[in-house]
Amino acid sequence: MSHYPALRLRRTRASAWSRRMYAETVLTPADLIWPLFVTDGEGVEEPIASLPGVSRWSVDAVVALAREAAALGIPCLALFPNTPHELRSERGEEALNPDNLMCRAIRAIKDAVPEIGLLTDVALDPYTAHGHDGLIDGAGYVLNDDTAEILVGQALNQARAGADIIAPSDMMDGRVGLIREALEGEGHANVQIMAYAAKYASAFYGPFRDAVGSRGLLKGDKKTYQMDPANSEEALREVELDLDEGADSVMVKPGLPYLDIVRRVKERFEVPVFAYQVSGEYAMIEAAAAAGAGDRDALVLETLMAFKRAGCSGVLTYHAAHAARLLGA
Ligand SMILES: NCc1[nH]cc(CCC(=O)O)c1CC(=O)O
Numbered sequence: 001m002s003h004y005p006a007l008r009l010r011r012t013r014a015s016a017w018s019r020r021m022y023a024e025t026v027l028t029p030a031d032l033i034w035p036l037f038v039t040d041g042e043g044v045e046e047p048i049a050s051l052p053g054v055s056r057w058s059v060d061a062v063v064a065l066a067r068e069a070a071a072l073g074i075p076c077l078a079l080f081p082n083t084p085h086e087l088r089s090e091r092g093e094e095a096l097n098p099d100n101l102m103c104r105a106i107r108a109i110k111d112a113v114p115e116i117g118l119l120t121d122v123a124l125d126p127y128t129a130h131g132h133d134g135l136i137d138g139a140g141y142v143l144n145d146d147t148a149e150i151l152v153g154q155a156l157n158q159a160r161a162g163a164d165i166i167a168p169s170d171m172m173d174g175r176v177g178l179i180r181e182a183l184e185g186e187g188h189a190n191v192q193i194m195a196y197a198a199k200y201a202s203a204f205y206g207p208f209r210d211a212v213g214s215r216g217l218l219k220g221d222k223k224t225y226q227m228d229p230a231n232s233e234e235a236l237r238e239v240e241l242d243l244d245e246g247a248d249s250v251m252v253k254p255g256l257p258y259l260d261i262v263r264r265v266k267e268r269f270e271v272p273v274f275a276y277q278v279s280g281e282y283a284m285i286e287a288a289a290a291a292g293a294g295d296r297d298a299l300v301l302e303t304l305m306a307f308k309r310a311g312c313s314g315v316l317t318y319h320a321a322h323a324a325r326l327l328g329a
């Protein structure tokens with residue numbers, strides 16, 4: 001048996017070239033999906049106070065960012081609309097409007113930057129007057145089957161506009177299978193589904209809700225549909241069901257506090273797993289850097305590498321453009 005001093009693990013760490021050669025994990029711009037918030041108007045940029053460095057952009061501005069992303073080697077954008085308040089309703093019908101903000105953004109980006117992928121979120125929270133991801137009954141309970149029916153319409157609406165990846169983030173049971181069937185039925189055979197399969201009822205979504213304008217509207221919490229942070233066996237069941245229903249890839253969300261889930265899913269199913277480094281995680285890194293508690297660039301790259309090491313095929317992150325620039329430098 002070999003041991004010290006014959007065996008010294010510090011030997012391969014002694015120089016930069018060697019560390020590079022022995023790196024077990026690589027992070028590249030192709031691992032990054034960039035979430036962008038879209039708002040009405042033209043030439044508009046609205047900074048989001050709780051998400052420093054991130055803004056809502058009008059469609060024309062989002063197209064410019066899409067160009068920038070493509071040039072940086074980012075393969076895919078995730079789009080989220082800040083629906084004007086007068087268009088939000090009890091049942092979120094605006095989600096089905098073929099000319100809604102989301103569809104206009106999809107068409108404009110596909111037109112100008114056809115080489116970039118577009119992932120679109122399926123859930124009603126940017127469209128409902130009560131801020132929930134689905135339809136509610138008189139007691140405020142989110143109804144599963146009635147919601148799933150509308151989500152199918154929302155997914156088709158996005159696919160018709162040109163979405164490449166449908167990403168249901170609502171956590172209704174059965175919606176992946178229903179959406180897959182509807183996509184096949186309409187000839188969208190190559191439109192992918194990335195299921196938010198294990199999405200937790202998390203305190204890390206606050207800045208996102210500011211960004212899409214649902215924070216002030218949301219009544220209660222999302223614990224009757226999003227998962228309990230105490231559970232991981234249940235996450236494996238969620239993933240298994242979504243894969244059975246036709247998901248091409250699955251997502252774990254939030255990210256860093258749930259890397260154990262990423263690892264378990266990857267080892268159990270050996271399928272493409274993505275994670276969402278969510279708004280509160282982004283805000284936490286920015287706050288730490290602003291407070292002088294750590295170097296921003298190093299924090300960004302280290303956390304993103306951690307996702308890859310845990311088994312992720314890619315990460316949705318608000319730091320995508322910044323990280324891609326660091327990686328390209
Ligand atoms: N279905 C909504 C949705 N899609 C993505 C996020 C959160 C993303 C983030 O915090 O960055 C949320 C918020 C929520 O479930 O309330």
Ligand SMILES: [Mg+2]
Pocket residue numbers: 171172173174197238241242
């Ligand atoms: Mg499920």
